[in-house]
Amino acid sequence: MTLQECYIQLGGNYDDVIRRLRSERLVTKFVLKFLDDGSCTLLLNSMEEKNYDEAFRAAHTIKGVCQNLSFTRLYEISGKLNEALRNGPTPEVPALVEDVKEEYQKTIDAIRAFKESGGL
């Protein structure tokens, strides 16, 4: 599996990220680092604890990272959640959290497949 194929699987924009960060090595490094990112866990925990400020920041971080890595699909969905949390939680928040959770998992799966295929 190539990095490009991985991007296709997780619904990202390979060309965009390569254009901006200018190095496949750098992108690979950060894509793999995404596996260790605790933002999603933080988001889910914060939701459970109804700590919506923290949840907002976690969603914000996910959004920012995805934006930087051009993980377009996860970026869009986490962006929606981010906005929904910005001024206190709106009714759509639980559904959006589920969406993010689902999409986050897909992304992680794609990166794991990439990693295991030895694409690095």
Added chain:
Amino acid sequence: MNRSILADMLWDEYDIIEAEDGEKAVEVLKKYESDIDLLLLDIVMPHMDGFEVLEVMNQNHWIDEVPVIMISAETASTHVERAYGLGCTDFISRPFDALVVHRRVTNTILLYGKQKKLVGLLADQIYEKEQQNAMMIEILSNIVEFRNGESGMHVRHVRILTELLLDHLTEKTDRYNLSRNDIVLISNASALHDIGKISIPSEILNKPGRLTPEEFETMKAHTVIGGQMMDDLPDYQKEPLVQVAREICRWHHERYDGRGYPDGLKGNFIPISAQIVALADVYDALTSVRVYKPPYSHEKAIQMIMNGECGVFNPDLLDCLADIASTIPEQLRKSAGEGRIELRSVAEELHRHEELSASERTLQLLEHERMKFSFFAAMSQEIQFEYTVNPPMASLNAWGADRTDLKETIMDPKTCPEVRKIISQEAMDGLTAALRNTTPAQPIVRYECILNIKGEPRWSRIIARATWSSEEPPKYTGAIGKATDIHESRMQLEMLEREATHDPLTGLLNHAAARKQIQLRMDEHTSGHFALAILDLDYFKSANDTYGHMFGDQVLKYLASKLRENIRGEDMAARVGGDEFLIFLEYQGEAAPVIQRIFNSLTSGSYENFPISISMGVCLTDCVGKNYETVFHAADQALYAVKRSGRGNFRLYNQNMQDKLSVSAISPIDAAEAAEEDQVEKGD
């Protein structure tokens, strides 16, 4: 993770400190402050967000030093506006573009760098200018004061007092219409009040006694001259400082009652600036030492002024003085440390005096070095000298001159009779030769010789360094050096040497030393004719036995002194051991008469009724060559021959051979007998 991406873009060119949230960022800022070149700041962060960080930076004025680039996907214009309002420099929006991030960071840092540099340059220039101004006025007033024999503090004191009086006067009344600016001007100009004294002859300026009426007239002229000096600055006539300085210079000796000089102005016709400086001047003169008087105490000075003993002053000013009197000593003390005076306008006119300060400082340094040098020179107890070939001249350090009773500077030292008394011609030539034989690479010479110090010959070690010119080929231009007295250690050494080479009983050379010296003489004079005589005191054993060893020693000493008397200075006498001695001498023509003469005089007497009889064997180098062992052996054999034939005589080795009493013909048994007999005879 976003931080990591940024860091990865920049790490290879910048040192990066990461802070995971706003609070951590503030901690980092607190720690490094302006050592940080740029802050990349996110907006949304736990604990403290980006705006809060900016606010803290504003409170602490870090924002003036550290440029901030905000990073955010939050591009709502209210955010942008708020961030700019808080002093952020630029924005980088997400997603990051490596090129953009790089460019913005670099640009911002360069821009701030330039700005800081410019600020630094400007500050340096302002500081330098102020420094120079302060320096100029100090130099100028010091010139006057040094000529005047006054402490460097007078000008400073007058300035402080003037300022104190002016401050208080404006507090009390607005009658004199003095602005803050006027106060600064007058205080600064006050330093120049005595500048006219530069043209007063110093005999008058520093005369301890009372001035004659003529001298006083000359002295008084310093006011007019000072005023004139200010008038003579044509380009600066409009400068308020020059105008004020002129008033002060010309009129600081006017009196409120009109009886002052030079113009006899009365009351407030005298400019207030000059009135105040006059009062300050009088106070400081009273409390300082002058050639004609000791200092008065502060209290006494104030009292004298108030009583009108030192001139008549404006009552307003006397009131001021009375009011601030108690604070004056403290203020003057405080001023001792500070010396910064702003005097912008005159500074340029006097710019050339900068050179003066440089040379003055150089002179001070030089003077300091001299003092150090002469101190160490005196401490080291060395005669230090410097010699130049052209002109032929030597100079000595003060200690050395004193020690040698020479002048510190000596013209033509090599022919100077006083110098010749100190150092012999031979030593002088030896030293000169040694110095001329050096090279620029190895110019140092050690030379030991006797110097006549205060009429006493003393061994001295001279260590000197030849000076060579830098031209090609280098020329010998002179030398510097020092002479250390090594007499004691030299004497010690000589004594040790003497002990090692001399027989302690008789003071003659011992055999080992004699052997060495004789061989040396023979090696050096290959064409010389030498004779070696070995002599033995006959019947010495019986002298010992009859009169005791003490007596025996006395006899040996007696014989040694006879030996010494009977040889010439260049001849050698030594004690071989026991009662055996040797004589070594050089002769011309026939040896036999010389030997005969010595033999005769040695045997001609008796010591305390003990008749001196000796046996002597002689060998001439003409006969056996110049190897010491051979010569000694031959002489020894001749001695045995004498003993065998009845003692009390002498023989020459070669003569024996000619007489067919060849020593070599003595049979081994005879020789053994002779030896045995000798042993028995010495037997002690």
